[in-house]
Amino acid sequence: MSLFSLQDIRFDVPGRRLIDGLSLEIAAGQVTALIGRNGSGKSTLLKLITGQHVPSSGQILFEGRPLADWPRRDLARALAYLPQVTPPTEGMQLDELVQLGRYPWRGALGRMRAEDHAQISEALRLCGVETLRHRLVDTLSGGERQRGWIAMMIAQGARTLLLDEPISALDVAHQVEVLGLVRRMCRERGLSAVIVLHDVNMAARFCDHVVALGEGRCLLDAPVDALMTPEALARIYGVEMTVGASAHPFALPL
């Protein structure tokens, strides 16, 4: 069964159609990259499949069930989302941020049990930020903060991670670190991830599958190898690129 199933989705804002008749299947257990030029509808699509936006027409199924039918709490247990710009967290410690991930399970009043604390510690450990747990989130470096937020998503216990440009403000070492972390989570724990990315090389290196959008339509929906051809890249970005290979394929603009 596919993770997400989109059937003829349209999404309009006054004066513009951002998503235009999109039908798409996103498979479970994979890291799927969502790429495309600026304004191609990537972030909009991500907001549609998190349920933040409701499509103007068409239907989105998540794990076989219409997104609108999911109770909010159940959806949060199944689906974790990282916004493009993580909000400021005034005076919040990292472990407190990660603990927010337990909200879908314990609600506003439920006590945190031993298993919750175990999950939180596990998430901190998996993301390599356990030594930072008592630091204020706002004092962390960009890469550390991003890993902290991903730890919150892990603690949420969701089997699907949705990330909106998680590496856009990071240096290459932190980019590798963050995407490597997401990929490792998917491999080791059988999670699925959908990542909005700008960097085709990072997409090729860390993702299994790629969905490319252009003007609200699907330009490419294929395993990631199919992306790394000059023809595909020219169709997506409108720029002539050359594709080379060392350990992994890479693409450079001509």
Add this chain to the structure above:
Amino acid sequence: MTRLILWAPLAGLLALGLWGLAAVQQLPLADWPALPYDAAGMRLEQILLAFGTMPRGMVALLVGAALGLAGALMQAVLRNPLADPTTLGLQAGAQLALVAATLLAPGLLAFGRGPVALAGAALATGTVLALAARRGFAPVTVTISGMLVGLLCAAIATALTLSRGEYLLSLVIWNGGALTQQDWSGAAILAAVLLPALALALLMARPLLLLSLGGEGARALGLPAMPLRLAALSVAVVLSATVAAEVGLVGFVGLAAPAIARRLGARTIPQRLLLATLAGALLLSLTDSALMLLAAAGGPVLPSGALTGLIGGPLLIALLPRLRATVPPETEAGDRPAPRARHPGRVLLVLAVLLPVLSLATLMAGRGPGGWGLLDPALRETFLPLRATALLASLAAGALLAGSGAILQKLTANPLAAPEVLGVTGGASLGYAAAIFALPSPGALELALGAGGGAALALLALSAYALRAEMAPARLLLAGLGIGALSSAVLAAIMASGDMRAWAVLGWLSGSASRATPLGAAALTVLALLLAAGGMLAGRWLQILPLGGAVAGALGVPVAGVRLALILGAGLATGAASVLVGPVSFIGLMAPHIARSLGLKRPRDFLAGAMLTGALLMGLAAFGARSLAYPYDLPLGLFATLIGAPWLFAALMRRT
């Protein structure tokens, strides 16, 4: 801009037509004096027209233009759509200087009110800028400092007004911004200031555009942010100080005009500056002409400045949904957060111990018929129940206001959110005034119902709006400010009407605990405990909501419902507190700030600390209000501000 080409001439014609109608009502066009005007050869009616109505029309245009320009400049500099000349504490500074000079040194007024008001305005602004300069003129700091200075000045001025009420009727009218003129000198002075200021502002347009990238972005492009901010703010200050000196407090034009300009599609900074100037001029002119017509038709004579809120407030609320995403007051590098307390529990414990100790002290000691000292055992039976009732009501009201401020600040992730910013106390004041004026001899119950009903109505309006606009916090604050401005405009008009019942409203506005009944005090205490309990239960929401709707929704929080519930809770708490002790709500702004600077950061610590601090502040305020002018009660609000504001100043200075 196409809309502008349609609307600007239309509004201009309307303003001219309205003024002409008012002028013709006064004197038929055929009798108008010929140019040049020479008073010697005119009849009385002609003199009134040529040296009263005509310069008044001009002054309305000039004052509106000056305030519109000042507001546009401040909003460009502070990158904060809530900024306006009042935000820098400038008008309140001028008001305080005038009140103080009238009472304490009338000789200073020999050269007219202008220099005194200017000095007061400059002093207040200087204080604000001195505070802000230590932190690189970061927008949030300037706004907070300005609001604090303004609150302090206004509280002192109100106390002086109340203590010597009979002298100050003229000041009340001045406060309302009466545009009445006796000659052309006011118009000349205003024009002489406005034109060079406009030229300077336009010269600064391009640097200001760079500044809109933020201090660092501007510096990177080779623009030193600090001198530019200082220069632009100085122009705005001179403009608004001149207005304050010439005609008094004219509220809201500085806030509404730039908003109108943006709404009309002013995109670039020069467009905004020019359009805001034009919009301000037309807005005030329309208001003033309408008031002249009203007076000519036998209606009451009302000050225009106060009444701009009547147009401006609802207009702003109507404009909001279409206002492009506003820049929230954001934290810059200069606004480094206060350190987080290692042991928040200990801080809370200290506060919790201080509260009963202080309560006992103010119960037993104080100023009685025999002077300062412990309460005479013989008098205990008479005095203790009275004091205990007043104290309990004060503590509970302080906790309620502080708790509601803390909740609103978490809810909107905005350190400037406070009950009075949301217009709830404004609604309560209006309801109270309505009860006083509508009922022949209202008792305590009728007054309480009036104030509570007003608060509830304001809250309902706000909630309805908030749900529709999906609760973008900056918009919510602006909508609340609109309600607040509306109510203060109505109240100012009531004050200026000279009705004796107005003094009852003014007395209530500054708050007094001694009116509380035992039942009322008990009810307030129960409410405060309920709010504390509810806040503790909502602790996780208060932690998640500041992260924004997207994150909160992704975590499964029912965002709309939770926000509505918290707003209603905070609003009811504010309304209940202000029913009994008046809308002394800067407690709701100060107490959470103090809690934050004590290092209480986790939502539950923060809320508990804010409520305890609010109770402490209000307890101290009630003690001071009761004792200092024994046997008379002084305004509770004054003492709350006097106690809390210095602490905040210290916190602002220390954090550099």
